[in-house]
Amino acid sequence: MKKLYVFGNEHLAEDRLARQVSRLLSGRHEIVHCRSPDELLECEDEEILILDVVRGIKEPVIIEDIEKVRAKKIMTLHDFDLGYFLNLMKLLGVERKVKIIGIPAEGNVEELAKKVEEWA
Amino acid sequence: MPKEITLNHITKIEGHAKLNLSMEGGKVTKCELSATEGSRYFEGIVRGRKYYEAHEMTSRICGICSCAHVIAALSAVEDALGVQISEQTYKLRELLTLGERIRSHATHLYFLALPDYLGYESALAMAPKYGKELKSALAMMKAGNGIIRLLGSRDLHPVSATVGGWLKLPKQEQIDEIRKSLEQIRTDTVETCELFSSFRYPKFETKGKFFSLINPKKYPMLEGSFGSDGGIFDKSKYSDFIKEYHEPYSSANFVVRQDKRYAVGALSRINTSGKQLSKEGQKALKKSQIRENSKNPYHNNMAQAIELVHYVGEGMKICEELAIKDEKPVKANAGPGRGVGAIEVPRGTLWHEYSINSEGKITNANIITPTAQNLLNMQEDIREFVPSVAGRKKEEIIIQVEKLIRSYDPCFSCSAHFLEVKWA
Numbered sequence: 001m002k003k004l005y006v007f008g009n010e011h012l013a014e015d016r017l018a019r020q021v022s023r024l025l026s027g028r029h030e031i032v033h034c035r036s037p038d039e040l041l042e043c044e045d046e047e048i049l050i051l052d053v054v055r056g057i058k059e060p061v062i063i064e065d066i067e068k069v070r071a072k073k074i075m076t077l078h079d080f081d082l083g084y085f086l087n088l089m090k091l092l093g094v095e096r097k098v099k100i101i102g103i104p105a106e107g108n109v110e111e112l113a114k115k116v117e118e119w120a
Numbered sequence: 121m122p123k124e125i126t127l128n129h130i131t132k133i134e135g136h137a138k139l140n141l142s143m144e145g146g147k148v149t150k151c152e153l154s155a156t157e158g159s160r161y162f163e164g165i166v167r168g169r170k171y172y173e174a175h176e177m178t179s180r181i182c183g184i185c186s187c188a189h190v191i192a193a194l195s196a197v198e199d200a201l202g203v204q205i206s207e208q209t210y211k212l213r214e215l216l217t218l219g220e221r222i223r224s225h226a227t228h229l230y231f232l233a234l235p236d237y238l239g240y241e242s243a244l245a246m247a248p249k250y251g252k253e254l255k256s257a258l259a260m261m262k263a264g265n266g267i268i269r270l271l272g273s274r275d276l277h278p279v280s281a282t283v284g285g286w287l288k289l290p291k292q293e294q295i296d297e298i299r300k301s302l303e304q305i306r307t308d309t310v311e312t313c314e315l316f317s318s319f320r321y322p323k324f325e326t327k328g329k330f331f332s333l334i335n336p337k338k339y340p341m342l343e344g345s346f347g348s349d350g351g352i353f354d355k356s357k358y359s360d361f362i363k364e365y366h367e368p369y370s371s372a373n374f375v376v377r378q379d380k381r382y383a384v385g386a387l388s389r390i391n392t393s394g395k396q397l398s399k400e401g402q403k404a405l406k407k408s409q410i411r412e413n414s415k416n417p418y419h420n421n422m423a424q425a426i427e428l429v430h431y432v433g434e435g436m437k438i439c440e441e442l443a444i445k446d447e448k449p450v451k452a453n454a455g456p457g458r459g460v461g462a463i464e465v466p467r468g469t470l471w472h473e474y475s476i477n478s479e480g481k482i483t484n485a486n487i488i489t490p491t492a493q494n495l496l497n498m499q500e501d502i503r504e505f506v507p508s509v510a511g512r513k514k515e516e517i518i519i520q521v522e523k524l525i526r527s528y529d530p531c532f533s534c535s536a537h538f539l540e541v542k543w544a
Contacts, residue, residue, distance in 0.1 A: 035276050036183075041262045080231070084244070091247035092255055 002045055004029035004120055007037075007052040007082055014105045017112065018051045021103060024113035029120060037085035047097040049120060052082060054102030060115045063100040066090045137530065139502070139521065140369070146510045153499035153525070154370030155491075163485040171197045171455065171476045172283050178472065178487065179277045182531060184227075186277045187220040187268060188465035189472070189487075191342065196472040197283055199356075200459025201452040208447055209285045211438050212271060214341055215298065216278065217465070218435045219267025222260055222305075224466035225386075225424040225431075228529045229312060230257030233421050236523045237319045253315065256308040260428065263301045267435070270294045285449030292444045299439035302432050309428040313404040316425040322520070324505050325415040328381040328497035330388035333464050339396040339430060340389055340464045348382075348392055349413070355462040358471060364488065374496045375488060381496040384468025385528065386423035387414060398437075401430030417501055418527045424466075454480035467491060467529050491530045498528050 004025070008018040022031050029049070032039065040048055054061065063069060067090075069083045086098060101119050103112050124142050142150035162181055166174050175193035179186040191213050198205060205213075230253065231243045240246040247254055265275050270290055272278020280288045333344030334352060346353045346361075353361050364373040376382075390397075391413050394405055404426045410419050455476035462471050468490030475484040502521055509520050 035274070036265075038258070038261055038265060039275060041258060041265075080227075088244060088247060088254070091244060092251045092258075 001030045003032050005032050005034050005050045007034050015053055017103055018053050020109050021113045021116055025117055037082045047099055050100045053105050057104050061102045062119055063102055066098055146507055148503045148506050151499055151503040152369045155372035163487055166482050166485045169482055171480050174474055183276050184224055185465055187216050188470055190278055190281055191217055192461040192463045192470045192472040194283060195461030196459045196474050200457035200474055200476050203284050203450050203452045206447055211442055215435060215438050216271045218431050219264045221431050221466050223264025225428050226257050226260035229424055233526055260305050260308050263305045266301050267298050282449050283452050285447055289444055295439050295442050299436050302435045306432055309432050312428055313425040316422045317408040321418040326417050326501050328383045330391045331382050331384055332388040332392045333462060333469055334392050339393050342463045356460050358460060372495055373492050375493045381500055383497045384490045384493045385420055386427050387420040390423045397430045398433040400433050401426055404429045420527045454478060467531055494528050498525055
């Protein structure tokens with residue numbers, strides 16, 4: 001079963017939607033709730049499939065070009081986030097296709113789940 | 121020569137810290153290193169809670185060192201309630217924290233410290249040329265993570281360890297899996313030592329003494345007395361020789377040992393207990409630039425690299441010795457009692473103390489992190505080091521000062537907790 005790596009924090013209103021949406025999916029994927037992006041190192045699927053909240057969007061998007069994901073300057077290890085990690089993987093030549101399904105921070109959970117189901 | 125340097129955000133460290141430095145005629149007139157994290161209140165949060173909640177709650181102090189806080193809290197609670205754990209529990213706890221030590225050292229060395237020595241702004245900038253080294257770091261981090269996940273049932277904030285034992289024991293096959301994963305990173309740890317031993321470190325000696333737990337049986341990890349050539353102290357009486365105090369400019373406490381500054385961490389452990397390193401660790405130590413009782417704080421990075429070699433060997437040894445048998449956690453009496461847990465964690469000695477009443481509720485808690493213990497020494501090191509580079513450009517002084525701070529591998533998130541709360 002293909003894995004779907006879900007990011008976010010249930011306790012933060014602006015960061016909880018991906019986890020809520022993942023609970024409504026049909027079960028075609030093994031859901032992995034990521035606490036740290038280095039968990040992606042464990043992924044053995046040909047394509048790394050990620051579900052995360054993207055700031056500044058109103059509709060769900062698919063991001064396949066990692067360069068579009070901003071890598072913050074790493075100030076502390078707590079900044080070692082998804083953007084940083086994906087950019088690092090690319091620079092290190094880790095040959096892996098990445099597909100990020102980005103959803104807005106706010107929206108109808110059921111509708112978003114339908115869209116994610118379609119794209120995942 | 122710059123007159124004032126203010127670093128509002130010292131980069132590539134854990135958490136957030138600030139430095140205010142004033143100079144006049146090449147002399148430092150003001151040097152204030154402070155944690156700018158918000159106060160954490162953990163010692164207050166656990167008051168009134170049951171003894172078996174302390175480790176789960178305090179593990180949230182830090183995502184980097186969550187296993188360390190779990191084990192330190194469990195040790196303190198078990199000390200308070202007179203719980204004797206089994207050899208299997210002890211070895212699994214060692215293994216869990218070894219996973220965290222490996223992950224933490226590898227991450228700090230490659231992602232925070234290495235860019236300094238190779239002249240890059242960040243590890244991302246280093247990646248095109250030093251891909252092999254970064255892949256090696258990721259392999260070590262992955263192995264460390266794997267140990268924590270298998271034993272703790274999570275990558276961060278482990279939930280399997282409990283008072284008196286384990287809620288969920290690993291299977292024997294999983295222990296074998298851990299052994300194999302450690303075997304796979306052996307060469308990476310040796311190469312890390314070679315890399316960090318190849319750099320030129322600034323010549324500087326701290327005036328603080330180096331302290332760590334000292335265990336006559338083995339290289340210090342989960343038990344021992346607290347000591348150095350400045351004396352050996354019984355951990356249960358730690359508050360007689362360690363004092364915390366507050367400076368208005370910092371949200372972290374400062375800590376002194378009998379009114380004097382001191383340092384904890386990998387270099388302290390090598391200084392007090394280097395002879396107890398594994399054969400491979402001793403070999404790496406001999407090849408390094410660290411000589412007996414090094415007083416150069418920059419050598420802490422080399423010491424961390426040496427510990428990586430030692431920890432991997434120790435982890436494999438524990439896996440070979442472990443034959444997992446079904447065990448239930450040892451039952452604890454409710455209380456009353458007072459206990460102290462002191463363990464060595466990646467950044468130095470971590471102290472947890474709890475008082476528990478007859479209902480099993482925590483009535484008092486105290487936590488002292490390694491970074492709080494190092495804070496005064498770091499600050500005074502900066503004060504003493506800066507005159508040697510005072511003639512350089514401001515930007516160069518900043519890089520040198522940040523490098524000195526980073527060599528301690530501080531974690532300011534954990535250290536911020538000074539605020540006292542008056543309880544009704």
